[in-house]
Amino acid sequence: MQEEIIIRRKYHDQMAPFQGKPIIKVLTGQRRVGKSYILKQTIQHIEQEDETANILYINKESLAFEAIKTASDLNDYVLKNTKESVKNYIFVDEIQEISQFEKAMRSLLLNPVYDLYCTGSNAKILSGELSTFLSGRYIEIPVYSLSYTEFLAFHKLDNSNTSLNQYLKYGGLPFLKHLELKDEIVYDYLKGVYNTVIYRDVIMRNEVRNSAFLENLVLFLADNIGQLFSAKKISDYLKSQHTNITTSQIIAYLNHLSNAYLIHKVKRMDIIGKKIFEIGEKYYFEDLGLRNAIFEYKQADISKIIENAVCNHLMYNDYEIKVGQVGQKEVDFVATRKGEILYIQVCYLLHEQSTIEREFGNLEKIKDNYPKMVVSMDEFAGNTRNGIQHIYLRDFLSMKL
Numbered sequence: 001m002q003e004e005i006i007i008r009r010k011y012h013d014q015m016a017p018f019q020g021k022p023i024i025k026v027l028t029g030q031r032r033v034g035k036s037y038i039l040k041q042t043i044q045h046i047e048q049e050d051e052t053a054n055i056l057y058i059n060k061e062s063l064a065f066e067a068i069k070t071a072s073d074l075n076d077y078v079l080k081n082t083k084e085s086v087k088n089y090i091f092v093d094e095i096q097e098i099s100q101f102e103k104a105m106r107s108l109l110l111n112p113v114y115d116l117y118c119t120g121s122n123a124k125i126l127s128g129e130l131s132t133f134l135s136g137r138y139i140e141i142p143v144y145s146l147s148y149t150e151f152l153a154f155h156k157l158d159n160s161n162t163s164l165n166q167y168l169k170y171g172g173l174p175f176l177k178h179l180e181l182k183d184e185i186v187y188d189y190l191k192g193v194y195n196t197v198i199y200r201d202v203i204m205r206n207e208v209r210n211s212a213f214l215e216n217l218v219l220f221l222a223d224n225i226g227q228l229f230s231a232k233k234i235s236d237y238l239k240s241q242h243t244n245i246t247t248s249q250i251i252a253y254l255n256h257l258s259n260a261y262l263i264h265k266v267k268r269m270d271i272i273g274k275k276i277f278e279i280g281e282k283y284y285f286e287d288l289g290l291r292n293a294i295f296e297y298k299q300a301d302i303s304k305i306i307e308n309a310v311c312n313h314l315m316y317n318d319y320e321i322k323v324g325q326v327g328q329k330e331v332d333f334v335a336t337r338k339g340e341i342l343y344i345q346v347c348y349l350l351h352e353q354s355t356i357e358r359e360f361g362n363l364e365k366i367k368d369n370y371p372k373m374v375v376s377m378d379e380f381a382g383n384t385r386n387g388i389q390h391i392y393l394r395d396f397l398s399m400k401l
Contacts, residue, residue, distance in 0.1 A: 006154060010316075011038045012045070014141050019046070020087070020115055024105055024134065026126065027119040029143035030261035030286045031201065032193050034174040035119035038143060039091050042117065046089055054083040056090050060097040071104040078108060092118040096125045102133050109137055119143075121201055123259040144316045145287040146172030148309075148397035155181070161379075164394045168305050169297055171289020190293035197290075201260035206252075213238075213245055214253055221263060221283050222295035225304035226332070228268070228323065230279045254283075261286050264315065269322040269334060271366055282323050284311045302377070303348040306393055307332060310346050310375055317401040329362045341370040342401070350378050350390070360385050 011027075018025055019042075027035045036059070046053050056078060058065050068074050074092070082088050090108065095101045095118040108114045120126070126140055146154060148167050154177040157163040170176060170186050173193065179185050198218070203211050220234060231250040238245050257263045264284050268277040285291040288308055314321050314335045324331030324343065333344040343366055345359040363372040364386055372388045375396045383390050 005037070005041050005044055007041055008034065008038060008150060010147075011141060011143060012041060015042055018139055022109060022112060023116075024109060024138040025117045026138050026140045027117075027143050028123065028126065028140055028261070029119075029121070030145075031121045031197050032173050032175060033143050033145050033261075033286070035121075035143050036093050037174055039093060039117060039119060043089070043091065050087060052086045054081075054086050054088045056081050056088065058090075058092045060092070060094040068098060070098065071100040071102070074098050074101060074104040075107060078104075078114070082113065084113075086113075087115060088113050089115045090117065094119060094121060096120045096122045106134060106137060121197075121260065122205065123261065142315075144172075144312065145289075146174060147313060147316045148172075148394075159394070159398060161394065164397070167397075168288060168302075168309060169292060171287040171292070173287055173289060176289070186289065187293040190289050194290050194294055197260055197262055202256045202262070205260075206256045208253070208256065210245075210249075213243065214256075216243070217250070217253055218257065218262070219295055221257075222285070222291050225284060225291070225301075226282055226307040228280045228282060228330075230281070232279075262290070264311070266311065266321055266323055266333075268325055271324045271326050271331065271334060276322070277325075284308045286312070288312075303346075306348065306375075306377060307346040309393070309397065310344060313397050314342075314344070314401070319401070324366075326362065326365045329365055331362055331366070341368070343370060343372040345372075345374045347374070347376050350374070350376050360388055363388050 015025060027038055029035055039057070043055055043057065046055065058068060058077070060068070068077055078090055092098070092101070105116055105118070109116060126138070148164070151167045151172050152159055152163060154174060166181055170181055171190070173190070175189070176186060179189060198215065202208060202214065208214055217234070220237070231247045231254065234250050235245060235247050254265070258265050262285070264286060266282045266284065268280050269275065270277070285308055288305060291308070311321065311333065314333060319335035319337045319342065322334045324334040331343055332346045335342040335344065343363055345363055347355060347359050350356050350359065359374045363374070366372065374388060374390045375393055376390070377393050378390070379392055
């Protein structure tokens with residue numbers, strides 16, 4: 001706890017209303033996005049507020065806690081280290097490594113002496129039967145890679161085009177603040193993180209047998225950011241490359257990658273009829289740095305990269321996002337939050353009249369009064385057309401939506 005902790009205000013504000021309350025606070029997200037860091041900032045806050053606090057921090061990535069393998073082990077450890085007549089704050093990092101952990105957490109929750117927090121790197125920990133078992137007893141707080149403004153704060157950078165390019169290139173994993181922002185240094189670290197996610201959270205957890213195909217699938221996704229496709233389309237492509245993988249296998253592997261938060265699946269919807277399409281979706285990477293570490297960062301891919309950055313900023317701001325369709329026209333993002341809607345088109349530059357007509361024209365086909373934006377890398381943005389705002393990417397990423 002000696003390192004300087006930069007408060008990630010978004011998560012502090014989300015946790016604060018539930019501190020000390022009889023509800024389990026669950027931080028979810030990809031490995032290395034900063035869930036442990038947020039636990040530490042919470043611990044620091046509690047220590048400042050409650051001098052008598054008894055804090056138990058269990059990190060399942062540490063050998064010191066290797067013996068805690070089951071719900072009974074967790075329960076016994078907590079009971080053994082509980083202090084009477086004070087509040088006991090229990091923090092469990094990477095709780096999915098403990099078998100049937102939910103039984104211990106539910107049992108401990110019955111005693112008001114405990115305040116419970118945990119992190120998880122797999123979406124399945126709060127799905128299916130587990131969600132039912134803990135129904136009404138937990139609050140989930142998704143954690144994402146650093147936003148652009150957080151990236152500036154962590155690296156002590158000015159808000160400039162150079163900083164924007166570094167963010168698009170290296171991504172937002174918090175540990176990068178300890179490294180010099182050079183390709184050979186950053187990408188070596190990021191490849192290590194990628195390997196950990198792939199092998200621990202995907203291959204080992206799901207007993208994946210065809211790891212070579214899995215990694216080729218990730219590369220395919222990296223090359224096709226923002227492209228509409230289905231598992232069948234991927235299967236047909238792989239067959240053309242003399243790789244025979246069934247559609248059901250592809251769907252399973254995509255789900256494994258999504259559950260590990262390496263990628264986010266964005267479904268399509270009919271904007272007029274509000275129907276969600278069952279096939280044809282887009283995939284985006286949780287962290288652009290990981291994508292660029294495993295798939296060469298090229299200027300030719302800038303359109304894909306900025307679209308991914310916009311997607312991430314919307315998710316960071318708690319929007320639920322879909323790909324929109326109006327007739328035969330596509331709208332990159334239909335973002336909804338608390339009943340409000342935001343429509344966004346993303347492109348690299350608006351230099352050609354045909355591009356301007358496409359990006360603004362698709363939004364003009366939507367006949368409601370919700371805000372609409374075109375986000376691009378044109379620095380001389382700020383104009384509007386029929387109420388549709390044109391925003392420079394750096395300004396968009398600097399906005400609290």
